[in-house]
Amino acid sequence: MAVKLGRQTWAPGRIPVIVQTGTVVGPIEGEGPLREWFDRVYTDPVAGERSFEQAEKEMMLNACYTALHKAGKTPTDVDFFLAGDLLNQIITSGFAALSLQIPFLGLYGACSTAAESLAVAAALVDAGCAGLVLCAVSSHNSTAERQYRYPTEYGSFRKPTAQGTVTGAGAALVAAEGNGPRITHVTVGVVEDYGIKDPFNLGAAMAPAAATTLARHFADTGRSPDYYDLIVTGDLGSFGHRLMLDLVAEKGGFDLTKNSQDCGVMIYDAERQDVHAGGSGCACSAVVVFGYLYRQMVAGNLRRLLLCATGALHSPTSVQQGEDIPVIAHAVSLEM
Amino acid sequence: MAVKLGRQTWAPGRIPVIVQTGTVVGPIEGEGPLREWFDRVYTDPVAGERSFEQAEKEMMLNACYTALHKAGKTPTDVDFFLAGDLLNQIITSGFAALSLQIPFLGLYGACSTAAESLAVAAALVDAGCAGLVLCAVSSHNSTAERQYRYPTEYGSFRKPTAQGTVTGAGAALVAAEGNGPRITHVTVGVVEDYGIKDPFNLGAAMAPAAATTLARHFADTGRSPDYYDLIVTGDLGSFGHRLMLDLVAEKGGFDLTKNSQDCGVMIYDAERQDVHAGGSGCACSAVVVFGYLYRQMVAGNLRRLLLCATGALHSPTSVQQGEDIPVIAHAVSLEM
Numbered sequence: 278m279a280v281k282l283g284r285q286t287w288a289p290g291r292i293p294v295i296v297q298t299g300t301v302v303g304p305i306e307g308e309g310p311l312r313e314w315f316d317r318v319y320t321d322p323v324a325g326e327r328s329f330e331q332a333e334k335e336m337m338l339n340a341c342y343t344a345l346h347k348a349g350k351t352p353t354d355v356d357f358f359l360a361g362d363l364l365n366q367i368i369t370s371g372f373a374a375l376s377l378q379i380p381f382l383g384l385y386g387a388c389s390t391a392a393e394s395l396a397v398a399a400a401l402v403d404a405g406c407a408g409l410v411l412c413a414v415s416s417h418n419s420t421a422e423r424q425y426r427y428p429t430e431y432g433s434f435r436k437p438t439a440q441g442t443v444t445g446a447g448a449a450l451v452a453a454e455g456n457g458p459r460i461t462h463v464t465v466g467v468v469e470d471y472g473i474k475d476p477f478n479l480g481a482a483m484a485p486a487a488a489t490t491l492a493r494h495f496a497d498t499g500r501s502p503d504y505y506d507l508i509v510t511g512d513l514g515s516f517g518h519r520l521m522l523d524l525v526a527e528k529g530g531f532d533l534t535k536n537s538q539d540c541g542v543m544i545y546d547a548e549r550q551d552v553h554a555g556g557s558g559c560a561c562s563a564v565v566v567f568g569y570l571y572r573q574m575v576a577g578n579l580r581r582l583l584l585c586a587t588g589a590l591h592s593p594t595s596v597q598q599g600e601d602i603p604v605i606a607h608a609v610s611l612e613m
Numbered sequence: 614m615a616v617k618l619g620r621q622t623w624a625p626g627r628i629p630v631i632v633q634t635g636t637v638v639g640p641i642e643g644e645g646p647l648r649e650w651f652d653r654v655y656t657d658p659v660a661g662e663r664s665f666e667q668a669e670k671e672m673m674l675n676a677c678y679t680a681l682h683k684a685g686k687t688p689t690d691v692d693f694f695l696a697g698d699l700l701n702q703i704i705t706s707g708f709a710a711l712s713l714q715i716p717f718l719g720l721y722g723a724c725s726t727a728a729e730s731l732a733v734a735a736a737l738v739d740a741g742c743a744g745l746v747l748c749a750v751s752s753h754n755s756t757a758e759r760q761y762r763y764p765t766e767y768g769s770f771r772k773p774t775a776q777g778t779v780t781g782a783g784a785a786l787v788a789a790e791g792n793g794p795r796i797t798h799v800t801v802g803v804v805e806d807y808g809i810k811d812p813f814n815l816g817a818a819m820a821p822a823a824a825t826t827l828a829r830h831f832a833d834t835g836r837s838p839d840y841y842d843l844i845v846t847g848d849l850g851s852f853g854h855r856l857m858l859d860l861v862a863e864k865g866g867f868d869l870t871k872n873s874q875d876c877g878v879m880i881y882d883a884e885r886q887d888v889h890a891g892g893s894g895c896a897c898s899a900v901v902v903f904g905y906l907y908r909q910m911v912a913g914n915l916r917r918l919l920l921c922a923t924g925a926l927h928s929p930t931s932v933q934q935g936e937d938i939p940v941i942a943h944a945v946s947l948e949m
Contacts, residue, residue, distance in 0.1 A: 279741040284692055285716045287742045328934055356620055357801060364930070365701040367721050371804055371926035375939045380621045380801035382729055383926075385703050385719040393718055397733060404740035405615040406623045406799075463742075465693060465716035468707055590707035590719075594700070598664055603711045 279403050285490075286464040286497035293402040293410075295395075295611070296455035297350075299343030300568035301336050302560070303418065303444025305552075309545045314569035315445070316343045322419060322444060330368065333417035333446070337362070337373045340446035341413050348450050352377045355450075356407035359397055361390035362415045362559055363442070364424065369415050379411060388483075388512050389466070389588030390414045391447060391563040392607040396463045398451040399609075408453045415446035416558030425593060426476055439477040440514040440541055440557035447563025449571075458574045458582070462610035464494040468590065470601045476591055480517020480541070480554055483587035483604045487513060488524035490606040491585055495531065498610075502531050506579050509570065511562035511586035511606070512541035514554035540565035562586045574613050582611045615739050621826075622800040622833035629738040629746075631731075631947070632791035633686075635679030636904035637672050638896070639754065639780025641888075645881045650905035651781070652679045658755060658780060666704065669753035669782070673698070673709045676782035677749050684786050688713045691786075692743035695733055697726035698751045698895055699778070700760065705751050715747060724819075724848050725802070725924030726750045727783060727899040728943040732799045734787040735945075744789045751782035752894030761929060762812055775813040776850040776877055776893040783899025785907075794910045794918070798946035800830040804926065806937045812927055816853020816877070816890055819923035819940045823849060824860035826942040827921055831867065834946075838867050842915050845906065847898035847922035847942070848877035850890035876901035898922045910949050918947045 278290040300315045307318030317339060324332035337360070345351060358377055360370035361384035374381035386393040394412035401407040419429055421442040427433040451460070466486060473482035487510050495501060502508060513521055518539035525531045540562040541555035566584050573579040587606040596602065614626040636651045643654030653675060660668035673696070681687060694713055696706035697720035710717035722729040730748035737743040755765055757778040763769040787796070802822060809818035823846050831837060838844060849857055854875035861867040876898040877891035902920050909915040923942040932938065 281692075281741065281744075284689075287740075290741065330930060330934060353620075356617075361721070364928070366723070366926055366928040366931075368926065368928045368931050371928075371939050371941075372931070372936070374804040374941075375806055378803055381804050381941060382733065382801060383721040385697070385721045387702070397718065397736075400733075400736045400740045400742050403742070404736045405617065405626065406736050406739070408617075465718060467714055468710040468717050470711055590702060590704065592700070592702040592704045592707075594666060595702075595704050595708070598666060600708070603707050605707075605710075605717060 283497035285493055286462060288462050289399050289403040289460060291403045291453060293399045293451045293460045294455045295449050295457045296452045297344045297348035297450045298567035298571045299340040299448040300564040301339045301446050302564055306443055306445055306544055311544060311569045314572055315564060329417055329419040333369045333415050333420050334372045337369050337413055337415040337446040338376055340448040341411060344448040344450050352379050355379045355409050355411045357382060357401060358411045359384055359394040360413040361385050363421045387588030387590050388557055388559050389586040389605055389607050390559045392584055392586035392609045395460055395609045396465060396607060399460045399463055402451060402453050410451045412451060413448040414559035414563045416442050416560040418442045418444045421558060425591060435553055436477045437553055438516050439553045440480060440555050441552055442558035443544060443556040443561040445560040445564045447560060447567040449567050458611040458613055460609060461612045462498055464490055464608040466490045466605040466607045468603045468605045470603045473602050474596060479589040480514035481520055482589050482602050484513055484517040484520040485524055486604040486606040487521045487585050487587050488528060490608050491525055492529040494608045502533050505536060505581045505583045508533055508537040508583045510539045512557040513539045513587060514541040516554050518542060580613045584609045619833035621829055622798060624798050625735050625739040625796060627739045627789060629735045629787045629796045630791045631785050631793045632788045633680045633684035633786045634903035634907045635676040635784040636900040637675045637782050638900055642779055642781055642880055647880060647905045650908055651900060665753055665755040669705045669751050669756050670708045673705050673749055673751040673782040674712055676784040677747060680784040680786050688715050691715045691745050691747045693718060693737060694747045695720055695730040696749040697721050699757045723924030723926050724893055724895050725922040725941055725943050726895045728920055728922035728945045731796055731945045732801060732943060735796045735799055738787060738789050746787045748787060749784040750895035750899045752778050752896040754778045754780045757894055761927060771889055772813045773889055774852050775889045776816060776891050777888055778894035779880060779892040779897040781896040781900045783896060783903040785903050794947040794949055796945060797948045798834055800826055800944040802826045802941040802943045804939045804941045806939045809938050810932060815925040816850035817856055818925050818938050820849055820853040820856040821860055822940040822942040823857045823921050823923050824864055826944050827861055828865040830944045838869050841872060841917045841919045844869055844873045844919045846875045848893040849875045849923060850877040852890050854878055916949045920945045
C-alpha cells in the first residue's frame with residue numbers, strides 16, 4: 278500500500294524495481310558523448326525501413342526486445358506494455374504493441390512520457406495488478422520535426438534556442454521484485470501555461486514546470502536537493518536548464534547548480550555537434566536515464582537519482598489557433 | 614492488493630467505486646433516445662466558443678465540473694486527472710487539465726479511452742496512490758472528422774458502414790470509498806490487426822478486438838456472459854456489433870444475443886436520425902455508460918454491467934503509408 282505524501286506525491290508500498298533497460302539511438306546521438314552507453318546505434322536514420330515512421334517503430338521494438346533479452350524474458354512474461362511517443366495517435370507505440378502482443382495501455386505526456394510510464398507502472402506493480410511491466414517511449418527527428426515544425430528537407434533556419442528531437446527509443450522493465458534502481462517516490466505534475474507560443478523555444482516553456490514539480494517534490498518528501506546525487510531534467514536544453522536553475526533558486530531558495538544536469542544537454546556535445554540548445558523528444562530523457570544513468574546506478578557510481586521529465590503539450594493546431602503551449606513535468610525518484 | 618486472474622485481468626483488492634459522473638452531448642446526440650439521461654445538451658455545436666477545438670474543451674470541462682458538483686467536490690479534492698481524447702496531442706485533455714489544475718496523466722486509447730481511464734484509476738486507488746480520481750474523455754464530430762477523414766464542410770458522401778463521431782464528453786469520479794457501481798474486474802486488451810484499412814468501416818475493424826477481449830474476460834474470471842445483466846460494447850455500430858455477436862459465437866461458443874448492446878447503436882435513433890451505422894468516438898461509450906447506464910445502475914434497474922470499450926488506433930499518416938488500422942478493446946466490470 279502506497280503512502281501519500283501530499284496530493285501529487287506518493288511512495289510505493291511494494292517498491293517497484295527497474296530490473297533491466299534497453300536503449301537505441303540514431304546516428305547523431307551515436308556521435309555524442311554517451312555513445313558507449315546505448316545498446317545500439319543506428320547508422321541509418323531510416324533503419325532499413327520504408328519510412329521514418331516505420332524506422333521509429335523498429336527502434337522502439339529493438340529497445341523493448343533488448344531490455345527483454347538482457348532480462349532473460351520474452352513478451353509473454355510481461356503483464357502490461359505502457360508506451361507513448363510524439364506521433365499523432367501514438368502510432369509508434371500502437372504498432373509496437375501489435376508486434377509485442379502484450380496487453381497495452383497507451384500514454385501521452387509529450388516528452389514527459391518516460392516518467393509518466395514509470396509512474397503508472399509503479400502503481401500497477403504496487404497494487405498487485407502486475408508482476409512485470411514494460412515501459413517504452415520513442416521519438417525520431419524526421420517524424421517529429423515534420424509533424425510539429427518543418428520537414429527536414431525544407432531546410433528552415435533554426436533559432437539558437439531551438440532543440441532538436443532526439444532519434445531513439447528507451448525501454449525499461451519494471452518488476453515487483455529483483456535487483457536494480459527502485460522507484461521510491463513519484464510526483465505527478467500539474468499542467469501549467471507560462472505564455473510561450475514559440476515551438477522553437479520549448480525549453481523556456483518547460484523550465485517553470487520543472488521548477489514547480491521539483492519544488493513540490495522537495496516539499497512533499499521533506500528532502501532537500503542535496504539528498505540526490507543527481508537531479509536530471511528531461512529535455513530543457515541549455516537555455517531552459519539555466520532558466521530552471523534560476524527559477525528554483527528564486528521560487529524555493531533551492532541551489533541545484535551543483536547536482537543538476539539536463540538530458541537534452543548531456544546527449545550531445547555542443548562544442549563539436551551542431552545541435553543548437555540540445556535535444557528534446559520522448560527518447561531524450563529515456564535513453565539518457567535508461568542508458569547512461571541506469572548503468573551508473575547499477576555500477577554503484579550513482580545511488581540516488583531524481584528524474585524530472587518535462588513535456589510541452591505542443592500542438593500545431595492549437596498554436597495556429599493562437600493558444601499558448603501548456604507544459605507539464607513529472608518527477609520519479611530512483612534509488613539503489 | 615489486487616488478485617491477478619490470468620495475464621490480462623485483475624480484480625482490485627481495495628475496490629474502487631464510481632461515486633459520480635457528468636455527461637454532456639452535442640445537438641444531434643441530444644435528439645437521440647438517451648437525451649434525458651445526459652446532464653446537459655448543447656444546442657450549439659461550437660458551444661459559444663471560437664473554434665470546435667475550444668468547444669470540445671468546454672464540453673470536457675463541463676462534464677468534469679458537473680461530476681464534481683454533483684459529488685460536492687472541487688478540483689482540489691481530486692488526486693489525479695486521467696483524460697484522453699481523439700485530437701492530436703490530446704489537446705482537449707491537456708487544456709482541460711490546465712484549467713482544472715489537478716495532477717494529470719494523459720492517456721491515448723482512441724475510442725477505448727474511457728475504459729482505459731477506469732483501469733488506470735482502479736490501479737491508482739487500489740495501490741493507495743489516490744483517494745479520488747477524475748476520469749474524462751471527449752470527442753467532437755467537427756474536430757475529429759476533419760482530422761481523421763474529411764471536414765464536414767467538404768460534404769463527402771459516406772458509406773452505410775460509416776459511423777459518426779459523437780460530440781460530447783463524459784467524466785467519472787472514481788473513489789476509494791462511497792456509493793455507486795464498483796469496478797470489480799479489469800481486462801486490458803492486446804492490440805490486434807485484422808487487415809482493415811478503411812476508416813469508413815471501423816466497426817468491422819474493432820469487432821474482432823471486442824470478441825477477443827470478451828472471450829478473455831470470460832475465461833479469466835470464470836464467468837459466463839449470463840452473469841451480466843448487460844454487456845455493452847463501446848462503439849462498434851450496427852454492422853460491427855452484429856459481426857461481434859457472430860465472432861464470439863464462432864470463436865468461444867458464447868451467445869450474447871440476449872444481453873448485449875452497443876453504445877454506438879444506443880445513442881442514436883437509426884429510424885429517425887441520419888446516422889449511418891451509428892456513433893463512435895471517445896465520448897460514445899463514455900456518455901452512454903456514465904450517463905444512461907450509470908443512472909440505471911444507481912436506480913437498481915441494472916446490477917451487473919460489463920463495458921467493453923473498443924478503439925481503432927487509426928492514423929491518417931499510417932493509413933496513407935499503406936498500413937492496416939490496429940485495434941484494441943478493454944473490458945471493465947461494474948457491479949452494484
